[in-house]
Each structure stands twice: as structure tokens, then as C-alpha cells.
Amino acid sequence: MIENNFNRRDFLKVLGWGGAAVTLSGCGFTSVQDGTETVVSYVEPTEYALPGIGVYFNSTCAQCDAGCSITGRVREGRALKLEGNAASSINRGKMCGLGQAGVQAHYNPDRLREPMFKGQPVAWDKALGLIDEKVKTLKGDDVAFLTGGMSGHVKVLFKNYMDALGSKNHYVYEAVSPSVVRAANKKAYGVEAPRLRLDKAKAVVSFGADFLGAWVSPVHFSQQYAQFRKGNRPEGRGVLVQIEPKMTLTGANADRWIPLRPGTDGVLALGIIHALAKNGLSVPADVAAAVKDYAPERVSQETGVSVEQIGKLAALLKTHTPSLVLAGDAAEGYQHGSQNAAAIALLNRVLGNVGKTIEAPANVPFPQIAAQGGNRAALQALNGKLASGKVQMLFVHGANPVYTAPLSLKFKENLNKATFKVVFAHYMDETALQADLVLPLDSALEDWATAVPEYLPEGAQLNVQQPLMEKLHAGTRGTGDILLALLKQRRANEYGKFDDFYAYLRNAVVSIKGALGGGGKDEDTFWAETLSEGLVKLPGSGGNLSSKASAAGLHFPAVVEDAAYPLRLIPSVTANMRDGRNANQPWLQESPDPLTTIVWDSWVEIHPKTAAKLGIVEGDIVEVASKSGSIKAQAYLFPGIHPDAVSVPLGYGHEAMGRYAKGVGANAFAMLDAVSDQETGELAMNETRVKIGKTGQRIIVIKEEGVAGGKQAGKKIAARLASDKVDLSKEV
């Protein structure tokens, strides 16, 4: 079109505008000015690169597993900013801070740029050849795979490569995941990840589920929460009660935050059922029998929640139907974590929430691309196998177990019993440092993939991750491309026809276009539309949900105190750091923790009462010691924590990875005791007992909060009204 009616006058106009643009942007710090780049006219403009105009491409966020759809702004061939894709039912055009920082994963200066073999750079052919040689000498059972949670076509290729090697040792590991609750859901509802409808609930009672911060699908839940809080919805403004020993972001937004004695979630849940039954709610006979011993006085004594408060909770849940009761990290992290989650599921059943605010998730029509969520038991299982010397060769992808494994597992030692370790990595992290062969990956903004999120808020959807720009570093490769190359070594007949992963992916998606709702379209149109949308909504039926939560076998051991280690450690999962894989993104380090407002460091949250007893003031460097290890970090006096507990954020304290992560804070994973949930075998995150001691050092805590410590000095700055004093019905 441009060639057809491009005359001299237009040409001069363009030149004029172009010149103006150069003048405007010329105010310092252009690479042109520095001489590192030369001005090249767009004689042959790159497709879609319009000088001065941002163009948008849809893709999928890879910063966590929630699977939000993103729209990347690209200008002059550079990805600049990520926005939410409004077409996705998960994030509906919204983004969290973690997702925004995805561009910093891409442009990160510490990214790996070439394959490394025993610390020396090596060419890709050589690297893949080394793997080929090694696997030829091994039996399938000698090879193991440790990966993060996965889905889509990369998962298919992983499985196919494992099949090709004859290995069944796939360990799907996530250091931070709702794995006990997942198992409890399966028992109670028949599905692992039921749809949660906060937007339909009149009241939400959450036992430590930080759904606004870092739990499951926070951007989606935040949107539901906004609906839930609207005073002008038919159900009226929803009431949120958060019950947990350490205040999370969700707790900070609750109408009532109840500090619970750590681990007594199940006892309180049964106590509430007892109180509901007393208040006249009809409760099945077997449940009534199971809760008969949970009178408010006893429950109050065990949980530390007052009798009055238990009564209020029961009254709230009786009048506010449907409600929704959630079990989160704080409830599941114990030896009896499964029991806690089961008791909470029972409460939902008694309240009649199943089918109303807990709904069946959509079926994913293709199980081979459905999400496989990771858990912590996988690491323990692999660790055992490594320790026994049965793993010769290990592939690691999407996990950093040397950093996230508690020292008590001796994982690093056991890992080195494997003779050949291949690590797919973005950074030279703790695990990559132990590897024989490190394969550098493309960033999520350069790579092709598909993903089906584990938590599906509406229908099933297949997310497409596509490159937003050219690769930054010639020496990195996409996960799919590496797997395809490895598969070609073993199954050349089957995979030889694909030039690259893109060709494989296009073929794989297009070949099922009928099932993806594109039956009537030709292949090119369907593929182009899929890439343009960034996702395909899969047609298909909703699944089934059962309500089988049972009171049988619920038993809660009495809390045993340990005089030598009197405090309970609650490792906190923060929205910025989570399990620490994104710690090298400076926006996340400089973005203050919402509750403590601390930046660029770890901290130890202590209740002021406990701190006073121990003579600790803010900024004291304290040593938190468990039976399995210890860390040193600054003390922060935090009123939102149970006096018997201390809390340390996870994700800090890297010994490698990059300039923004290394040496910042202390690693709380390391000091966890290796105690597991008795039913699922999952590492019980909150079972570590600690003692705390002063080191004598004191520093000034670096935080956003002013010296006044979060006080408003009588001014109306952040104001609040009680719900009975406000009329929300007419709000816009």
C-alpha cells in the first residue's frame, strides 16, 4: 500500500516527522549518541515495527503458575511493558506487580547466555551431544526429571522424551504450592481445584488463604474480591474474616483478623460447627456427633480465640449464606494439615456452600496438556532416590531445589551422587552451580509455549506464549526447542519433520483445531487468530463436584510445646518473592512488602509483647535457630502476628543467581525441619520450632514506613468508616 501512493511530498513529510522525532528523543542517553548504535533508516521496515508507534502482542505471563494473559507493548522491536489481556477470564486485563516485572526477567543482565559444561562454555551441538552420549549408556530408570508444575505442549514433549528414555521418574516439584489443600479438595469434592466464587459469597472466612497476595490465582481473586466488596451488589457488601497466626495481605484487608494459635485451624472449624448446631443450623447426625466435644470453652482454650468471637463467627455464617470457607497455607502446613483442611471442607458442607460458592471446574478436553501441579512431596521422594544412589542422571527444569530444599534433607549432598546433572536455567542459580551441564533458556518473552492453568476460573483455556521480540542473546534456546532436539536424537522418524518447536507447536495446535472450536476455519486463519488472541477458549462441559467431606477420622493432636524451641516459625510467602525464583528482578526487591514496608532484605516479624519479653527492639539483628539450621536477620516488631510465633519471608537469601538477589537477606527454606503432613507426605511448612536470640548488632531497618511507624497523627489520611455508618447503595 505504501509503495502505491507514496509521492515526493509524502516522503518529505515523513522525513520531517522522523527528523522531529530524532530531535525530541535526542535529549541525552540514546545509544545513538553514545556511539553504540548507528542510525539505520527503515528502507525495509521490519513487519509491524512502525517507528514511534507501540504495537501490542498477546502472550502469557510466566512469572507464576496462575496463567494470566498479557499484552506486551512493543516499540521499534523492543518489548517495553506488559499489560493484562482483557479477553482472559483469569485476569481480565489486569496485572500484579510480579507480572509487571516480567520484562525484567527478559532484560535481566545476569541471564545465562551460553551452555556451560563443568563451568566452561560449550557449543550447543556439543552440549546436546553430551546428553545423547550419556543417556545411551543408561537404563531408563537411572534417569530422573525434576520439574516445576507444567502444562501444555512443553509438558507433552517432556513426557515424550521421558518415554523415549524409558524413564518413569518424573518429580513435579513446587516449593510453595497448596498441595495439601489440593489433596483435601480431591477427597471432599472429587476435584483438586474447584472454582471458588468469592463474588457470590456473602461472607468469606479464610483460614490463612492469602488469596489477595500469593495464593493460587491472586489477580483473579482480587477481581472477585472487588465484586464481593461492592455495596451495591444484590448480596450486599461481603464480610471477610481471616484466621491465621501471621497477618497476610488478605488478613490486612479483612473486616476481622483473628490471630489463631498456630495449627489449631481444624479445632476452630469444628468449634464453629458445634456453635452453628447450637444456634439451630441443621447438622447431619454424624457431624454433630463428631463435633460434640468441641464446645466453645474448650475450643477457645486450645485456639486462643475468645468464646465471644466464636459465637460471632457462627452467627455471621448462619445469616450470611452462601458463604465460603477457605483453607490456605497457614492451615495446611502441619503434621495434621490434611486434617485441618478436611475439617474446613466439612464446615463448607455443613453450611451448604458446595455447589453454590464452590463449583465444579471445567474439564480440560486433552489430559496430556492439562496442568500438572507441583508439590513438595516430590522433592522428598527424589531426595530419597538420590540418596540411595539410584539416580545416575538428573534433568532439572523450572525449579531451584538446592535453594528451596531444607538443609535437613541434605539435598545438595545427595544431588551430587548423580553423575550427570543437566539443569535448564535462566540464571546461574544455586542448582545450576551444582550442574554438570547448564542449558540457558530463552526468556518467557522470547519463547514459544502453551499453558493450561491449573486453576480455571471459568471454562478451560489454552494460553499461548509467543515471542514478543527477537532473542536478546544468540546463545539461549527455548525449552521446547531443546526438548525437540533431544527427541530427534531418540525418535528421528517421529520428530525429524519439525524444523523447530514453532513448527511442532503450530502443527500440534492446528491439528486439533476442530476440538479447539476452529473447525470451520482453514489452518492459517485459525493459527493467526489464535496468536492474535493469545489464547483459545476450549469448548467443553463442566466437571462434576461431589460433597463428600466427612467427619470420620478427624483427630487433632494436642499442641506439644518444646521448651528449648519455644516459638513457632511461620515462613511467609509474599507476593513479591514467593519461592524466590524472581528474586533477581529489582522492581520486586524495591517494591516494599505491603505489611512491613521493608525493602531489599529479610526480616523477622515478632509481636511487640514477645519482643519486650526478650528485650528485642526494631532493627536488632537476631538469630532465629531451629533444630535444623539458623538464620540471622533484622527484627521487625509486628502487631499482626501471634505472640507464640515469628515469621520470616521466603525467597530471600540467595547465594547465587544474580546481582539483585545474591546476598540479599537470609534463606528461610534452609532452616525448616523435615516434618511432613501425615496423610500426603508434604513437607509441613509451619512445623518448625525456633528460638530467638540477640546477636548484639543493631541496624536501622530500611523501610517505606516513616519514623512514626504507621501512625496518622490525628490527621484524616487513610480514613475508615464502620459499615453501619455508610450508605453504599447509591455509589457509582
Place this chain on the structure above:
Amino acid sequence: MSVSNLLENWSKVRHTHPVGDVPHEEYKWAMAIDLDACTGCNACSVACYAENNIAVVGKEKYAHGQAMHWMRIERYWDEDEREFPDQGAQFLPMMCQQCEAAPCETVCPVGATNHTADGLNSQVYNRCVGSRYCSANCPFKVRYFNWWDYPDQENAWPDEMKQQLNPDVTVRTKGVMEKCTFCVQRLTAAKNMARNEGRLVKDGEVQTACQQACPTNAISFGNLVDAESRVHKQWKQQQVELAEDAQAKDEYFTDLRGYRILEDLRAYPSVMYLERVRESAI
């Protein structure tokens, strides 16, 4: 503009904010932030870093109070000496309030910060000499000074990360003051496009970066002059008047949530907050 002309028409030049006979024409950008929806998650703040080329300063400079976050989340606790903050924390997104009679503007010795016709408190970087009077005079502490040449600081933008910088926004140099602009680059683009089509910017056509990211839609932004805009409707429904230093409704209404911070200082902020609500029965 001659000095005599300036003096004769002083009130017109000085008051681009509405004072009786000089109302805003066409545009007056304003915001409403619902504190009951805000969860304090910081998504807005990170989005602002991404959009506006804000430097990461690192631990040491953060300790010196040199953080550049144009949009920050303040966190407050109740002050009634209860053992636990059992009604949660109070979060407040705080950025330049784009005051109509901004205290920062009057003290600038070089006129680097002044009021635009569409109601923004603008900051002209290449006019700024770094006296920092504006920052000292800002009641909201939302002006940020470049103590360092951040583009040369390895911490802020190593070479690779320079490629992320938004070409629509200037990278500031050492010695100048900077602050939230209501994403003026987006506003300008939207206004130009609308003007080319011979119309005004429609509500929802332009979003600030913070508003766009906010997972709970707590932030609404738009043209206060436009009676169809959401922000206009919100201000009206909450009975908050832009040009008042004390709202009439406060004398007799108790069930409306809209308020502006430090209104009695007569800076006339363009940001209305809606009070957080807490259930009284639980």
C-alpha cells in the same frame, strides 16, 4: 509575554484552577481511589516504574530516603492500643495529588513546576535547577529528587535493561525533581488523537498505568469536566467539590465516603479517596 501584561492578567495566569469565573474548559484530569477496594498489593507502583522509567535506587540509597516511587502504598495501623490490629491495616496509594493551588508551584524559583490548562501540576525537567523548594513545600511528600545520575548507575539500568525504557518518557538526569504526571504521555497521545478526529477524549479511552494494572479497579481516572465520566459521577455522588477547602456535606452527611487528604491546607487536590469500610457486626 511582557511583564506589564503578566501583572495585569495575573489572576488569569496564576489561576488555571477554577475560581468562580474561570472554570476549567474541555479537560480537568482527576482521580478517585476506593480504599475499600484497594488491597495494598503494590501492582500500581510496579506498573508506574515500568511506564515512567523510574530508577531502582538500591538498598543504600533507599535507606537515605532517595527512593523514586512516584506511586507508593502507605500502610497505617489503628492507634487505639489494642493488642492486635484485628481490623487489618489501612492502605493508601499516594502519589502527586495534582493540586489545583499547588504549594510546590508558588515556591519554584524558575517556574519549572506549574499548572497546565487541563489541570495537571506539570514538572518541566529541563527548566528545573534542583532547588528542591517544591519538595520541601509539598504536604504529601510525593516529589522525588534525582540525587544521582541514575542512567549511569549500574544498579538502575545496566545496558540490557536500558532497552526496557519507555521512549515516550524522558529519562531524568541528576539534579532535577520528578513526580507523578498522571501519565501525561498517555494523556497527550489521547488528546491528539481525539483532536485529529475533531472530538474530545471519551471516558475510558485513556488510562493511567496504575489504573490499568489495578487488580481490583480501585482507581478511576478521567475528565472531571465530562459529566459522563465515571470520575465526575463519583465526585458528584460523594458531594466532593474541587474548589472547596471544606466540603459542605461534612457538616451534615455522615454516610458518604468521599474525602480529600489535608483539604484544609487549601491545596485543592485532584484526587478524591473513598473511605475504607469495615463491617461493624463481626
